[in-house]
Amino acid sequence: HQSLPAGYICRPLQVDDFNRGVLDVLSVLTQVGGTTKQDFEARFNEMLAIKNTYFIVVFVNKNDRVIAVGSVIMEKKFIRSCGTIGHIEDIAVAKSEQGKSIGKKLIDVLTHIGEQQGAYKVILDCSDSNVKFYERCGYKLECNMMAIRF
Amino acid sequence: HQSLPAGYICRPLQVDDFNRGVLDVLSVLTQVGGTTKQDFEARFNEMLAIKNTYFIVVFVNKNDRVIAVGSVIMEKKFIRSCGTIGHIEDIAVAKSEQGKSIGKKLIDVLTHIGEQQGAYKVILDCSDSNVKFYERCGYKLECNMMAIRF
Ligand SMILES: CC(=O)N[C@@H]1[C@@H](O)[C@H](O)[C@@H](COP(=O)(O)O)O[C@@H]1O
Ligand SMILES: CC(=O)N[C@@H]1[C@@H](O)[C@H](O)[C@@H](COP(=O)(O)O)O[C@@H]1O
Numbered sequence: 397h398q399s400l401p402a403g404y405i406c407r408p409l410q411v412d413d414f415n416r417g418v419l420d421v422l423s424v425l426t427q428v429g430g431t432t433k434q435d436f437e438a439r440f441n442e443m444l445a446i447k448n449t450y451f452i453v454v455f456v457n458k459n460d461r462v463i464a465v466g467s468v469i470m471e472k473k474f475i476r477s478c479g480t481i482g483h484i485e486d487i488a489v490a491k492s493e494q495g496k497s498i499g500k501k502l503i504d505v506l507t508h509i510g511e512q513q514g515a516y517k518v519i520l521d522c523s524d525s526n527v528k529f530y531e532r533c534g535y536k537l538e539c540n541m542m543a544i545r546f
Numbered sequence: 547h548q549s550l551p552a553g554y555i556c557r558p559l560q561v562d563d564f565n566r567g568v569l570d571v572l573s574v575l576t577q578v579g580g581t582t583k584q585d586f587e588a589r590f591n592e593m594l595a596i597k598n599t600y601f602i603v604v605f606v607n608k609n610d611r612v613i614a615v616g617s618v619i620m621e622k623k624f625i626r627s628c629g630t631i632g633h634i635e636d637i638a639v640a641k642s643e644q645g646k647s648i649g650k651k652l653i654d655v656l657t658h659i660g661e662q663q664g665a666y667k668v669i670l671d672c673s674d675s676n677v678k679f680y681e682r683c684g685y686k687l688e689c690n691m692m693a694i695r696f
Contacts, residue, residue, distance in 0.1 A: 418624075419624065422624060422625050425625065426625050426626065427625065427626055428624070428625055428626070428627075429625075429626055429627030429628075429629075430627065431624065431627055431628055435627075435628050436624065436628070438628075439622060439624060439628040442622055443622055446596055446599070449596070450622070469621055471619055471633070471635070472589060472592055472593055472600070473635070473636060474568075474569065474572060474578070474581065474586065474589060474636070475572050475575065475576050475577065475578055475579075475636055476576065476577055476578070476579055477578075477579030477580065477581055477585075478579075478581055478585050478586070478588075478589040479579075483621070483633070485621070485623070486623060486624070486625055507694055511696050515696065516695065516696060517693050517694065517695045517696065518693065518694050519671070519691055519692065519693045520691070520692055520693075521669070521671075521688070521689050521690065521691055521692075522689055522690055522692060523689050523690070524689075524690065527690060527692065530692045531692075533694075534694050535692040535693060535694050536692060536693060536694070537690055537691075537692050538671070538691050538692060538693045539671050539672055539673050539674075539690075539691045540671065540672055540673070540674065540677060540687055540689075540690065540691060541669055541670070541671055541687075541688050541689045541690060541691045542669065542670055542671075542672060542677065542680045542681075542685040542686060542687050542688060543667050543668065543669045543670075543685060543686060543688045544657055544667065544668050544683075544684050544685050544686070545666065545667045546661050546665065546666060546667065
């Protein structure tokens with residue numbers, strides 16, 4: 397069980413993380429687009445207004461730059477005695493910080509948040525190349541993810 | 547393009563659909579548990595309070611019984627210019643009503659709602675045996691769904 401590099405911290409996303417490069421980190425995962433500081437703040441506040449739903453965690457290095465980010469989003473259901481599930485989404489670790497077990501720590505934290513929030517399961521979607529990584533985090537392959545894009 | 551059987555309607559879930567057997571329909575999909583009318587109403591109202599997020603659709607037959615149900619849940623993101631996605635969840639069609647294209651109509655309606663709500667994609671999880679059905683609804687296999695259960 398490896399600890400974080402000295403000076404690194406793990407904490408909830410803050411509205412001023414726009415200035416710490418959180419969108420640059422997300423660009424490792426997919427298209428980020430031309431989000432301005434205003435857009436970012438508006439979206440941050442929309443998520444915050446929906447209580448106990450969007451849990452976004454960042455890792456910050458000793459130079460106060462975001463180097464990893466990930467979310468767990470809670471979904472309320474009628475099935476399973478009005479159960480709740482967690483969706484892990486938008487996991488990204490800066491290229492220069494890979495190989496330091498930061499991804500594993502991020503998934504452990506988000507999984508723990510999902511469990512603490514009462515989820516009966518936490519789920520995520522990933523490519524074949526990431527299956528082994530998520531297995532090391534305690535996840536099991538369950539089924540297929542299908543999509544329609546507009 | 548087949549139409550619904552005569553007298554069947556498609557509409558948003560109502561709080562009194564507890565009395566029309568919506569939980570019996572969901573029991574085709576998975577464990578429903580011992581949800582009381584009070585529990586159901588409380589959960590319905592929690593979902594409603596989170597505006598523009600939980601879109602739950604039912605099909606009701608000519609005897610005013612729920613015979614199919616499904617949800618699309620909107621998730622706000624930072625990626626893709628602060629984009630939104632739809633999650634199709636908890637699709638169930640009563641066993642006695644299968645083979646009437648009701649499942650296809652349900653997915654078409656939920657996909658349309660997701661698109662109208664501004665999603666850049668709508669996604670869902672399914673077993674191998676349902677891949678062909680969702681392909682007929684316009685979905686494509688994208689990747690794996692993994693889960694951890696508590
Ligand atoms: C576990 C994980 O991080 N999965 C992500 C998903 O959360 C993210 O939303 C998507 C973005 O891809 P897209 O821009 O093509 O929708 O990629 C991956 O599937
Ligand atoms: C497209 C569709 O309807 N997929 C459902 C999912 O929405 C539902 O929540 C789950 C329940 O199974 P569980 O009770 O084992 O979580 O089954 C299927 O994966």
